[in-house]
Amino acid sequence: MQNASPETRWFHLCLADDLAGPNAFVTTRVGAVPLVAQNIKGRVVAFRNVCTHRFAVIHGEPAGCGPLRCPYHGWSFDADGVPVGLPFNPTDFQLEAEGRRRLALHPAGLARCGRLVFVRVALDGPSLEEELGAALFARLVTLSDAFPHRGAMLEPADDQAGDWERIEIANLRLALAPGRALVLHSAAPPGADPRFSRTVTLHPATAPTTADAELPA
Amino acid sequence: MSAHPVQSIVPETGAFLPHSHFWTGEAFAQERERVFGRCWLYMGVFEDTNVLTAEMAGLRFELRRQGEAMDGVCRDGEQVRPLQIDRCGALVFARVAQDGGPTLADHLAPYGERLATMSANCLNPQAPVGIAFQANWKALVENTMDDFHGSTVHPDTIHPAVHPDWQSHLVTERHGANSDSRWLLADGTAGWWAKLDAKLRMRRFAEEPFYRHTFIFPNFYLATFYGATVIPHRVDPVAPDSSVLRWQLFLPTTRLETAREQAFHRSTATYLIQSAGTVIAEDCPVCEAVQQGRPGIADLPHITGIYGRRERRILDFHQAMLRQLGETE
Helix, strand or coil: CCCCCHHHCCEEEEEHHHHCCCCEEEEEEECCEEEEEEEECCEEEEEECECCCCCCECCCCCEEECCCECCCCCCEECCCCCEEECCCHHHHHCCCHHHHHHCCCCECEEEEECCEEEEECCCCCCCHHHHHCHHHHHHHHHHHHHCCEECCCCCHHHCCCCCCEEEEECCEEEEEECCCEEEEEECCCCCCCHHHCEEEEEECCCCCCCCCCCCCC | CEECCCCCEECCCCCCCCHHHHCCHHHHHHHHHHCCCCCCEEEECCCCCCEEEEEECCEEEEEEEECCEEEEEEEECCEEEEEEEEEECCEEEEEECCCCCCCHHHHHCCCHHHHHHHHCCCCCECCCEEEEECCCHHHHHHHHCCCCCHHHHCCCCHHHHECCCHHHHCEEEEECCEEEEEEEECHHHHHHHHHHHHHHCECCCCCCCEEEEEEECCCEEEEEECCCEEEEEEEEEEECCEEEEEECCECCECCCCCHHHHHHHHHHHHHHHHHHHHHHHHHHHHHHHHHHHHHHHCCCCCCCCCECHHHHHHHHHHHHHHHHHHCCC
16 A cells, blocks of 8 residues: 555544644645645544635644634635635625535545544545554554553653554554553655654553643644 | 626636646746746836846846947846847836837836836835745735735735725726736825825825736736835746745935935835835745645646636736747747
C-alpha cells in the first residue's frame, strides 16, 4: 500500500480528543491537497480545506479552534460543507439552497481506529481497517484505549528504562513501553510542510498525568 | 457561462484561466512570451535619474530618457530586443517592439485621458516600495480588483476608512480588460484629508472624496485618494509562485518651501506609506492562501468558483488573459 498514490492512502491526523471540542479543527496536506477535520456542532467531518468561492485555504494553522470560515470573504460552512454564511449574499450572489449546495466543500475520507483519526483525499477505496489489516487495526484500537492520558513528552531513544516496541503504519510511528507510555509520531504526509508533523505521548489510565498541552487552544 | 439569478456567475470551464496557470512553469513561460513580451507595460515615472528599469517574468526592461527622446531595450537572457516607449501624461509605458498591435492609447482605453489627468499629480515622489508575495502575480491582481474583502481582510484599516454604506456608493466601471472602481470615503476620512489639504495645499486633479482604483491590463493599477494623492502599483511576476508588488507614493503639495512644511510633508508621506504597507500586509496572507488552495481543488472540474456582482472585474481579467494568451502573433 505504501506504493499507492498519496491521494488514495490513509494518513494519521490526530487523536479524537483533538477534535472533541466545539469548532476544534486539525489540518494537514497530502500532496497538493489541503485537508481539514473539524468538529461542527458535535459532528466531526473532513473536507478539502479550500474555499469553493475563490479557492483560499480556509484554516491556515495546523490545529486550532474556530468556525470553518474562510479568511478571505468570510464564507462559513456547515457540517455538510454547505456555505451557510455568505456575506453580501442578497446583493452579490443571491444563492438559494440549491446554489449553495453546488458550492459545498469537497469531502475527504475520514476514519477512526479507536481514538486515532485518519484522513484520506480519496473518498473511495479500501477502508482503514482493510488497509491496516484486521489484526493491526484491532491492536491499535486496544492500545489507543489503554493509553487515554496525554502526558509529558517522552523520547523513546533517550529512555533507558525499558524496551520499546515500535510499530510503523502509514505516516504513524508508534513506540510502546508496555504499561508506561505510548508515543505517537505522525510524520507530515508527502508534500506537506513539516509543521504538519505531530508527536504526542500517551500514558495509561493509572499513570500520573500532567496538564494537557496538546488540545487545541 | 451559466448565470445565477441576476447577480452572480458560475463560469464554465474555458471561461476562466485553468487553475494550473497559477503555478506551472509552462503557463509562466507562456505568459512571459505572450503577455509580458507583447503588452504595453507600466514602467514608472521618470525622475532625476532619467532611467527606469523593471523586471517581469524574467524579462528585464531598461529605459532611458535624453531630453524628450526615450529609448530602451528588453533583455531576455542573451536576447536583446528594442522597446517601443510611450507616455500617458507622466506615466511611462513600454512594450517589446513589434509590428501592429494596439497603440498605448488603445491599450489604456477608455482611461487614457483620466490617467493622464491623474498623473499630473505624480509630484513629490517618495521612495519606491516592493513587497514580496509567495503567490502567483494573478492572485494579487485578483485581490486588488476584489471590491468586497474589506470587512474580512481589512476590518481596521480600509473598512472603516470608506463610507459605512459603501455598497450604495461603490461605483464600478468595466471596459473589458480595463476597469475602475471608486469608493466614497467615510466622513472622518474625508475630513482627515481635508485637514491635510489645508496644511499642504495639495494639488488636486479633481474635487472628489473618493478612493479610486483604475486597473490597466495586465498588471498596473493607479490608486488615488481625495483627488490628490496618486499611488501607481505594478505586480511583477518573479516565478510561477512568487511576485512582487511595487508601488510608489506621490503626495503632491504646493507648499514645500519652509523647513516646517517639508517636515510635515515628510512625516505625512511616511505615515501614508506605513498605512499602505499595513494594508498590503493584510492582503499578503489571503493571496498566499489562494496560492496554496488552488492546487487542492484542481482535480475537481465542478469547482469553478463563483463571481459575485462585485467580482466581475476579476472574470474580465481572466478573459482578457485568455484572449492575450490565445494570440499567436
